[in-house]
Amino acid sequence: MFKAVYNWIDERLDVAPLWRDVADHEVPEHVNPAHHFSAFVYCFGGLTFFITVIQILSGMFLTMYFVPDINNAYASVDYLQHKVAFGGIVRGMHHWGASLVIVMMFLHTLRVFFTGSYKAPREMNWVVGMLIFFIMLGLGFTGYLLPWDNKAYFATKVGMQIAESVPYIGVYLKELMQGGTIVGAQTLTRFFAIHVFFLPGALLALMAAHFFMIRKQGISGPL
């Protein structure tokens, strides 16, 4: 049944080569922990992706309850965490996952750096990877404000002071991020939009580029 449906679609759209291109690539011995245990360092990239998927899924569920408004943001997070069934687990996954994704990405970056895998012809993939790193830091910064507790509020204020200290454009930069002259209602909605739409959009595009390049070029060879 499944095979018949698949063949029917495949005949019309010729989808097999698309996924077979992903499936039929070789995994060389030097990156396979089954053969060399030390090759576990090559897992960090995949784990970063795995945690990112968890972040996207848990974040999608969080937005079902979260209200991006200064009167209700805290109350909605409080409700989500303490009243909704498994809400604490979902928020916990998003909260701890945010740290874990930074850790994994950091380890992945170090692996690529110390194995010299960023060298020609993979320069562009490194640059895209660093852009992903910055996007992740941006996601961390904007997401930190959303629960709207004191820690969130004052950390964001510190961040804004740092942005303000940039010469010439600092004041405008701060006002652009805050959506006004204070950290307030506009900042919360703005950070929410950036956290939920702008940065994830950019992240997905960059990740697509990252994976396209690794598939096209293959993983770097043994040292």
Next chain:
Amino acid sequence: MAHGHKSDEKIVYVGDSRVRKRSNKTIVPPDYTAFPGKSEAFIPNFLLKEWLVGCVVLVGFLVLTIAEAPPLGYPADPTNTAFIPMPDWYFLFLYQFLKYPYASGDYVVLGAVAVPGVAFGALLLAPFLDTGKERRFYRRPVASALMVLSLIACVYLTKVSWDHYQYELKVTNTVPEHIEREEKAKEAREKGQSFSAVKKEESVEIVDANDPAMEIVKANCIGCHAVDLKGQKALKVPALRGVGDILTKEELVETVTNGRAGGAMPSFKEKLTAEQIDQITTWLSKQKKAQ
């Protein structure tokens, strides 16, 4: 002829589409025996192993989320001046760096823009700065040394920042809000009470807002007691809404006529006639919370 194909044509399309008809139905996966070492196929051989690693990580991760509830403090209060700000841990190195005198104050541009800009810029452009063919880290000492030094610096700054935070908590005798909140919730739970950190502001409505006395109030009182008559908490100016629950008519007359709290509430006997004072105090004494 888009439709109907001849079998001797070299390329055959599916219907009138641009999809080519495949002669051999199945795609044979390439053979990796010719590859050096023990290469294997990504799907399914390697992917299954990857999933095993993924499962182990997922279990560990879920154990963490169950063991440690995500922190949640008290609602943001911009007037709170005692709160010790603390960014997330992965920004601490920068936070600490900006506390040093050569990276703050007059030199803040150095600390906030120049040093992080050069460091992250170099990291971004690493492939174009380290262009040699050598990949082994011990054969490219400059790049490796710079990276190791940066790592040590980041770890050190993060640790100093965290230690300083712990020290500040100790000196100011502060318990982090998310811990305090959790403990209070636990106490309440043990007593069988419900706990909520969300402050519900009791809204007391203005009684008889169309009364002519309101004009006098608008002209004289809202400068301090606020346009919405809710007072100003920060300046300890009490709300006029619900004032009838606190003061009687006689006390209100006394307060408006002679002032209160050492002149913080001024005397109005010069500005208003006795009749006007009577009018507004009658109205104020009606300002009671709805039952």
